[in-house]
Amino acid sequence: MTSKTNDAIEVRNAVKRYGDFTALKRVSLTISDNEFFTLLGPSGCGKTTLLRMIAGFEDVTEGGIFLFGEEIEGLPPHKRPINTVFQNYALFPHMTVLDNVGFGLEMLGKSKSEARKRAGEVLEMVQLSQFSARKPSQLSGGQQQRVALARALAPRPKVLLLDEPLSALDLKLRKAMQIELKHLQKETGITFIFVTHDQEEALTMSDRVAVMSAGEVQQLGDARDIYERPRNMFVADFIGETNLLEVTVDRIEAGRAACHLGGGHRLTCDAVDGIGAGAKVHMSLRPERLFLSSAPTESESLKARVRENIFIGTDISTILDLDDGPEFRVRASNSSRGTSRVFEPGTEVFVNMEQGAARLLVD
Amino acid sequence: MAKGKYDLRVYPGFRAITLLCLVILYSPLIVVMAYSFNASPSITNWEGLSLRWYADVFTGPESAKFKAAARNSFVIALIAATVATAIATLSATAILRGGKFRLRTVSFGLISLPLMVPEIVTAVATLIFFNAIGFDRGLLTILLAHITFCIPFAYLPISARMQGIEATYEQAAMDLYATKRQAFTRVLLPLMAPGIVSGFILAFIVSLDDFIITNFVKGAGVETLPTAIFGAVKQGIKPNIMAISTMLLGVSVVMVTLSWLISRKDRKT
Numbered sequence: 001m002t003s004k005t006n007d008a009i010e011v012r013n014a015v016k017r018y019g020d021f022t023a024l025k026r027v028s029l030t031i032s033d034n035e036f037f038t039l040l041g042p043s044g045c046g047k048t049t050l051l052r053m054i055a056g057f058e059d060v061t062e063g064g065i066f067l068f069g070e071e072i073e074g075l076p077p078h079k080r081p082i083n084t085v086f087q088n089y090a091l092f093p094h095m096t097v098l099d100n101v102g103f104g105l106e107m108l109g110k111s112k113s114e115a116r117k118r119a120g121e122v123l124e125m126v127q128l129s130q131f132s133a134r135k136p137s138q139l140s141g142g143q144q145q146r147v148a149l150a151r152a153l154a155p156r157p158k159v160l161l162l163d164e165p166l167s168a169l170d171l172k173l174r175k176a177m178q179i180e181l182k183h184l185q186k187e188t189g190i191t192f193i194f195v196t197h198d199q200e201e202a203l204t205m206s207d208r209v210a211v212m213s214a215g216e217v218q219q220l221g222d223a224r225d226i227y228e229r230p231r232n233m234f235v236a237d238f239i240g241e242t243n244l245l246e247v248t249v250d251r252i253e254a255g256r257a258a259c260h261l262g263g264g265h266r267l268t269c270d271a272v273d274g275i276g277a278g279a280k281v282h283m284s285l286r287p288e289r290l291f292l293s294s295a296p297t298e299s300e301s302l303k304a305r306v307r308e309n310i311f312i313g314t315d316i317s318t319i320l321d322l323d324d325g326p327e328f329r330v331r332a333s334n335s336s337r338g339t340s341r342v343f344e345p346g347t348e349v350f351v352n353m354e355q356g357a358a359r360l361l362v363d
Numbered sequence: 364m365a366k367g368k369y370d371l372r373v374y375p376g377f378r379a380i381t382l383l384c385l386v387i388l389y390s391p392l393i394v395v396m397a398y399s400f401n402a403s404p405s406i407t408n409w410e411g412l413s414l415r416w417y418a419d420v421f422t423g424p425e426s427a428k429f430k431a432a433a434r435n436s437f438v439i440a441l442i443a444a445t446v447a448t449a450i451a452t453l454s455a456t457a458i459l460r461g462g463k464f465r466l467r468t469v470s471f472g473l474i475s476l477p478l479m480v481p482e483i484v485t486a487v488a489t490l491i492f493f494n495a496i497g498f499d500r501g502l503l504t505i506l507l508a509h510i511t512f513c514i515p516f517a518y519l520p521i522s523a524r525m526q527g528i529e530a531t532y533e534q535a536a537m538d539l540y541a542t543k544r545q546a547f548t549r550v551l552l553p554l555m556a557p558g559i560v561s562g563f564i565l566a567f568i569v570s571l572d573d574f575i576i577t578n579f580v581k582g583a584g585v586e587t588l589p590t591a592i593f594g595a596v597k598q599g600i601k602p603n604i605m606a607i608s609t610m611l612l613g614v615s616v617v618m619v620t621l622s623w624l625i626s627r628k629d630r631k632t
Contacts, residue, residue, distance in 0.1 A: 057534055077537040090535035094553045103549075104539035155540065 008033045008159050008191040009054060013063035016049055016215075023049045025215040026063070031159075031193060031208075033068075036185045038194045040202040041212035042238070047195045050212075051161050054193065056080050067158065078107070083152035084161040088168075089144050091136035097123065097147050098132040104155035122150040125184070142173045149181075153188060162194045166201065178204050199239045203227060211235050232362045236284040243285040243328055249360070251277045257360060259283065263323055265302050269358035282361045287331040289357030291341050292318065292349045301350040304328060306343050316342050320351065392612065399605035406600055416606040423603060425595065432591035436571055439506050439587065444566035447513035448521075451562055452555070454514075455522040456547070460530070478515045485512060486579040493580060500582035508580045509570045516569045517562035524558025525551075557626050564622045568615055 009031040016024035024046045031037045039047040052058040054065055056077035064073050072080055083104065091100050101122055102115035110118075123129050126146040136144055145165060152160055162181075166174045182205045185192045196202055202209050203223040210220045211234075219231045230236035237244065247259040247267065257271040267283065275281055293301070304320040307327075316338065320328040330351060332338035343349050371377060398406055402413035420429055451474075458470050477485060489508050498504060532554065536546035552559075574589040581590060588611065595604055 055538060076543075077534070078540045078542055082538075084535070084538045086531050086535055088529070088531060090529070090531040092532060092535070092550055092554075103536070103541075107536075107540035107545060151539070 006033050007031065007066075008035065008068060009193065010066040010069075011050070011054075011063070012066065014050070014053065014060050014065060015062035016046070016053060016058065017061045023215055024053075027215075027217055028063075029210055029217060029220060031191060033191055034189050036182065036192045036194065036205055036207045038196060038202040038206035038209045039212055040196055040199060040209050040238075042197055045212040046215040047197075047212050048163060051084075051163055051193065051195050054159070055082055055084050055161055081155075081158045082161060083155060083157040084163060085148050085152045085165045087163045087165065089136075089148040089165075091144055091147055091151070093136055095135075096132065097128065097134050097136065097139070100136065100147060101132075101151045101154050103151065108155055119150075119154055122154045123147075125153075125187075126150045141168055142177070145169060145177065149184070153184070153190070156188075157190060159191045159193060162192060164196055165194075166196075167198075174201070181205060203239070211238065213238070228356065228359075230284060230359060230361065233282055236282075236359065236361055241287055241329065241331075243287060243290075244361075245283045245285065245326065247281060247283045247360075249275060249277050249279045249281065259360075261322075265300075265322070267300055267302075267353075267358060269360060270356070272360045272362070274362055275360050281363060284359045284361055285328075285353070285357055287317065287329045288315070288333075289354045290330045291332065291352055291354070292320075292330055292343055293341070293352055294343070294347075294349060296350045297352045301352050302328075304349055304351050306345050306347045306349055308345055309342060318342060320349070322351075395605045396609050396612070398602060399609040401602055404602065406602055406605070416602040417610075419603045420606050420610075425603065428586070429588070429591060429607065432586040432588045435502065435505075435586065436588040439502070439509055440567045440570040442506060443509035443513050443570045444517070444563050446510045447566045448517045448559060448563040450510075451514050451517035451521050451566075452559055454518060455525050456551070459522060459525050460533070460551075474518055475515050477512055478519075482512075482575045486576040489576060490579045500580055501585055502582075504580045504582065505577055505585070505587065508576050509573065512573070512576060513566035513570050517566040520561035520565060521555065521558045524555055524561075528554050560625050561622050564618045568618055571614070572611070 007030045011027055011029050014024055014027050015022070027046070027050060039050060041047045049058060053060055056072070056075060056079075060073050064071055066072065067080070067082070092103065095103070098116060098119050102112075102119035105115035105118055106112065120129065120132065123132055126149060128143060128146055128150065131139060131143060131147075136147060139147065145168075148165065166177050166181075169177060178201060181192070181194075194202075194205065203226075206223060208220065208222050209226050211218045211226060213234050219226055219235045221229075226235060227239055230239060233244065236242050245261055247261055250258045250260060252258075252271045255271050256268050257275065258266065258268050260266050269283065292306075296303075302322060304322045306318060307321050308319045310317045310319070311334075313334065315331045315333055318330045318332065320330060322328050328351065332341045398409075399416055400412050400414065401409055402415060403410035420426060454470075454474055458467060458474075461467070489511075493500060493504050528551065532550050533546045536550040537543065541549060572589060573587075574593060577587050578590050578593070581587070586594065588607070592604055592607060595601070
């Protein structure tokens with residue numbers, strides 16, 4: 001395989017085993033050139049293992065990894081035009097910021113002056129020029145993070161790997177860095193592969209997201225796809241907040257699935273491939289796509305009783321008890337329109353669905 | 364927390380026990396240092412301050428013997444510490460960075476075991492070994508023995524330092540196009556430097572002051588400072604011995620201070 005393609009990285013049937021433990025079960029995915037791609041999943045899902053396999057720190061038990069169509073398995077890390085931003089930054093403590101950033105270029109055989117010149121340019125790009133003579137320990141966490149980023153970008157890699165680089169920063173700085181990273185990616189045109197366990201971070205930054213769990217890719221798609229059309233229980237539960245209800249599908253008609261809950265409540269939603277009449281499956285109902293009213297607004301409004309209202313700043317989250325059903329959550333935005341839909345605890349209310357609130361899930 | 368209920372100072376007798384320990388530890392040294400400046404040839408009667416015994420060490424009847432012994436001691440300590448440090452650095456790299464290999468725990472045990480073996484046993488064994496292979500005893504046998512027993516002393520501070528260096532530094536270097544060798548020389552070695560210096564100094568001091576093994580493996584007529592001092596003491600303790608001992612103590616103090624200063628500077632950057 002030497003043909004040039006437009007795919008920056010292709011992971012083909014990659015398996016990773018440590019003795020009896022399988023960290024990665026036959027994963028295949030393609031990452032396009034100039035894409036901001038995120039591997040999202042809880043700790044232990046195999047996302048970091050996959051990243052380290054692309055970087056060359058872990059070998060591939062079975063399958064292959066291709067960089068622009070060329071097999072890179074077997075190449076040591078220093079022969080791969082791929083750089084990494086490490087979770088703990090791993091800045092060289094005995095070198096100045098400038099020498100840290102210039103290190104990669106120097107190792108590539110560039111002269112010291114050339115390496116320093118390019119390092120200076122990249123430091124300017126991350127707005128750290130004034131700190132170039134300092135040692136890493138003299139910088140704040142956020143600044144160190146940017147040095148690590150500059151160091152990995154300086155040699156102009158074909159692919160940049162980022163291993164949870166923002167996890168040590170406080171919330172405000174993290175949000176600012178998310179935007180900055182996104183801009184840097186567009187500016188440099190380098191393919192970014194970002195690893196995180198933070199679903200909000202993944203949705204904010206990525207062109208596409210691969211949701212991983214138990215060594216497998218559960219779903220791959222853009223942020224909207226994954227949030228609004230989760231394929232299975234894991235994805236629906238992991239991304240955002242949701243209500244998971246057990247339902248039985250009664251019949252499928254014109255692309256709509258008519259279902260009923262245990263208590264006899266009837267609900268209709270879009271049909272999903274692979275789920276037919278008679279199936280007992282789970283339904284995901286996003287709390288922010290539901291609203292409460294004192295009288296039913298449609299035939300399928302669910303009757304419920306308000307248990308508790310929780311104020312969470314931007315939203316108000318209401319916990320409800322469904323008649324003959326499980327606990328239920330509904331979110332209303334903290335605005336005049338939203339608060340008009342909040343009711344006192346103990347009130348009998350009706351839960352109504354906006355278009356696309358409900359989604360059937362493959363288990 | 365400093366003055367909390369776990370403050371050691373609240374225990375009765377803490378101050379007294381501390382003082383007692385310090386007195387037991389340091390009074391013999393202080394006596395030796397004080398009497399090295401005694402004007403009297405007696406080692407018990409004080410007759411006033413003088414540097415005559417220091418002059419005696421360098422110009423007295425025994426000065427030639429002591430100078431030769433001191434030169435042997437320093438040359439051996441320098442070479443033994445250098446070689447032992449190099450070997451210890453490579454061993455630490457192999458054991459701590461070589462990944463999981465069979466016999467890794469065994470390797471660590473083997474390299475630190477000599478610290479636990481009674482020195483007299485090592486001395487006898489080394490002597491028997493040299494005899495068995497027909498090696499003539501002399502400076503070279505002392506040097507070889509010193510290199511050997513210095514390795515674990517150099518190894519401990521070096522491996523302690525290396526354990527504190529995360530493997531991600533080398534991974535970062537290799538990720539940035541450094542070969543394994545470059546990652547070692549450009550990143551790992553500079554980070555290990557304080558441990559290597561401490562290891563070297565410890566090995567140097569241990570070699571400088573070794574008596575038992577040296578006494579067994581040295582050839583006739585070849586002396587190091589400790590064996591020369593022992594030889595002189597057998598004919599009665601003279602104050603010049605105290606002067607030599609004080610100077611040796613000075614060398615140790617200087618080297619330990621140096622090691623401390625280096626490690627402190629490292630912690631600041």
